[in-house]
Amino acid sequence: MRASNHDEPGVRYHLAMPPAPPEPHDASPQPGEGRGARWFALGSLAVCLAGAAAYLGFQSAGAAREAAVLRLSVAMSGRIQQAQVSLQNYLNTDRAEYLQDHRAALGAFTQAADALDAACAAIEAPDRTARDALRSLDALLKEWRSGFASTAASLPRSGGRRTKYLQKGGGARYAIEIGATLDNFTNRLDSALNAARGRLRVRRVFALLATVLGLAGFLGAGAVYLRQRQAFMDYLRARSARLEALAHYADRLHHLASTDQAAKLLAAAVGRHAARAAVLLADPDGGGLRIAAAAGDLSPGSDAAAVLTDAGVCPVLRTGHRFVVHDPAQVPPCDCAVGASRAEGYACLPLLAQGRTAGLVTWTTPSGQALGTTDIDRVEELGRVTSLALTTFVSLEGARHEAVTDQLTGVSNRRFLDSYLATQFRAALRAERPLGVLMLDLDRFKSFNDTNGHPAGDALLRAAARMAAASVREGDLVARYGGEEFVVVLPDAERPAALEIAERIRSSIESMRVDGLPALKVPVATVSIGLAMAPGDGRTVQALVRAADEALYRAKEQGRNRIVAASEP
Numbered sequence: 001m002r003a004s005n006h007d008e009p010g011v012r013y014h015l016a017m018p019p020a021p022p023e024p025h026d027a028s029p030q031p032g033e034g035r036g037a038r039w040f041a042l043g044s045l046a047v048c049l050a051g052a053a054a055y056l057g058f059q060s061a062g063a064a065r066e067a068a069v070l071r072l073s074v075a076m077s078g079r080i081q082q083a084q085v086s087l088q089n090y091l092n093t094d095r096a097e098y099l100q101d102h103r104a105a106l107g108a109f110t111q112a113a114d115a116l117d118a119a120c121a122a123i124e125a126p127d128r129t130a131r132d133a134l135r136s137l138d139a140l141l142k143e144w145r146s147g148f149a150s151t152a153a154s155l156p157r158s159g160g161r162r163t164k165y166l167q168k169g170g171g172a173r174y175a176i177e178i179g180a181t182l183d184n185f186t187n188r189l190d191s192a193l194n195a196a197r198g199r200l201r202v203r204r205v206f207a208l209l210a211t212v213l214g215l216a217g218f219l220g221a222g223a224v225y226l227r228q229r230q231a232f233m234d235y236l237r238a239r240s241a242r243l244e245a246l247a248h249y250a251d252r253l254h255h256l257a258s259t260d261q262a263a264k265l266l267a268a269a270v271g272r273h274a275a276r277a278a279v280l281l282a283d284p285d286g287g288g289l290r291i292a293a294a295a296g297d298l299s300p301g302s303d304a305a306a307v308l309t310d311a312g313v314c315p316v317l318r319t320g321h322r323f324v325v326h327d328p329a330q331v332p333p334c335d336c337a338v339g340a341s342r343a344e345g346y347a348c349l350p351l352l353a354q355g356r357t358a359g360l361v362t363w364t365t366p367s368g369q370a371l372g373t374t375d376i377d378r379v380e381e382l383g384r385v386t387s388l389a390l391t392t393f394v395s396l397e398g399a400r401h402e403a404v405t406d407q408l409t410g411v412s413n414r415r416f417l418d419s420y421l422a423t424q425f426r427a428a429l430r431a432e433r434p435l436g437v438l439m440l441d442l443d444r445f446k447s448f449n450d451t452n453g454h455p456a457g458d459a460l461l462r463a464a465a466r467m468a469a470a471s472v473r474e475g476d477l478v479a480r481y482g483g484e485e486f487v488v489v490l491p492d493a494e495r496p497a498a499l500e501i502a503e504r505i506r507s508s509i510e511s512m513r514v515d516g517l518p519a520l521k522v523p524v525a526t527v528s529i530g531l532a533m534a535p536g537d538g539r540t541v542q543a544l545v546r547a548a549d550e551a552l553y554r555a556k557e558q559g560r561n562r563i564v565a566a567s568e569p
Contacts, residue, residue, distance in 0.1 A: 041221035048214025263292035271295025277363035409465035417479035436490035436498035526561035
């Protein structure tokens with residue numbers, strides 16, 4: 001049987017990996033980009049700016065309206081005084097220019113009163129007291145103009161009657177009433193201005209409060225947004241680092257050529273963050289799971305010696321899902337040999353290939369350290385990438401095994417024998433080491449095949465191949481040469497050792513029983529063996545094989561069921 005460490009000479013197997021590893025999977029929630037906080041910050045900033053604009057608007061508009069009211073009030077009072085003085089001058093002198101001044105002052109008063117009325121409407125409270133006082137003043141002036149002025153004008157200026165009327169009569173009375181009404185208007189206007197100032201202060205306070213609250217909301221939301229953004233950037237950087245690590249891991253897998261190499265790489269990657277780790281792979285012979293690679297604190301008798309032979313005891317193999325034990329005191333470990341010795345938390349994750357569980361990875365965190373979700377996700381990502389490689393390796397190894405294995409007997413075929421023997425022959429010559437070649441032929445096989453049928457002959461060939469493979473050393477090669485002939489290559493075997501191996505093969509075939517043929521007597525078959533040793537029996541591969549074949553022919557001639565060497569020592 002060909003040893004596991006012998007690859008086919010001259011053939012290089014290259015793993016075709018996918019261009020990129022799969023995306024990492026996070027069980028923990030992904031941090032947001034802070035969109036909500038960003039929009040809240042922008043809204044708060046808008047409120048802050050609106051409040052500041054309203055505060056400045058209230059401030060400037062209130063000051064402008066108050067200045068306009070005061071200016072119009074002073075102008076109106078001046079026009080009243082000008083109208084009074086010009087009328088009295090006209091009545092005293094009868095000069096027409098004073099009458100024109102009087103009329104111009106009254107016209108200016110009317111314009112100032114209308115403008116003041118509009119300004120008061122903008123600042124006054126709903127009680128309209130200042131505007132009512134303004135209308136009373138206007139009515140009094142009209143009465144003064146129609147009553148006092150016409151009465152004074154009808155009196156003769158001579159004799160002092162007009163002067164007396166102006167100084168003590170209606171003139172004095174109207175002057176007092178106009179002054180009182182003007183004072184009342186001024187007081188009410190002051191009250192209206194004070195009330196307007198109070199309302200303006202309240203509006204400014206609310207505007208200032210909105211500005212402060214908007215600014216506080218903007219700063220708070222901005223801080224939250226920056227924190228969330230930083231957390232999101234940290235998440236992206238961590239995710240990028242994980243992707244880069246996965247890409248590097250996948251690139252290393254790309255240069256491997258077997259499942260065992262992939263298992264060693266995975267165990268080393270997991271073991272860097274674990275107290276101990278092991279990768280178990282399915283045995284090609286169907287004997288369960290074997291420890292393909294291990295890392296960390298492993299001791300004989302625990303994980304290093306554990307082999308799962310019963311898939312029913314392993315929850316990972318039963319379900320195809322991961323099995324995690326955070327605290328063995330609360331959740332007992334599984335009953336398999338891998339988990340039985342665990343005193344701390346551990347996890348087992350499946351390795352899937354071609355739709356089936358091809359193995360599992362198990363690890364334990366250092367003592368006192370909790371088994372975190374991040375660690376599990378990281379190992380699961382490595383496991384998924386490794387599973388992709390295992391799928392390729394399983395297909396590759398299956399194809400390679402079929403290419404170098406005889407389909408009937410399960411030993412190596414003629415194609416692999418030729419290349420392997422050539423490689424070993426060159427190595428033996430170069431290192432001046434011995435090399436033995438055994439040529440085996442089942443005795444009277446054609447007669448057995450004709451008598452018992454081809455299925456029985458096939459069963460006999462399979463049984464003989466198993467006996468030969470079980471009789472050789474680790475590293476020796478058993479191959480089917482053709483028909484009922486087999487060749488055994490014995491690297492580094494001296495003549496006595498080669499003869500001893502040949503005898504073990506002969507005796508085991510002589511005493512074997514063939515499954516499915518219980519009626520046959522023992523021995524079912526015998527074998528003749530020819531031995532040739534390099535370099536004494538041949539300086540080329542062809543010469544060495546020919547020497548072994550000639551020795552086999554002599555064994556047949558000497559009575560079969562025996563061993564004959566090509567040359568004597």
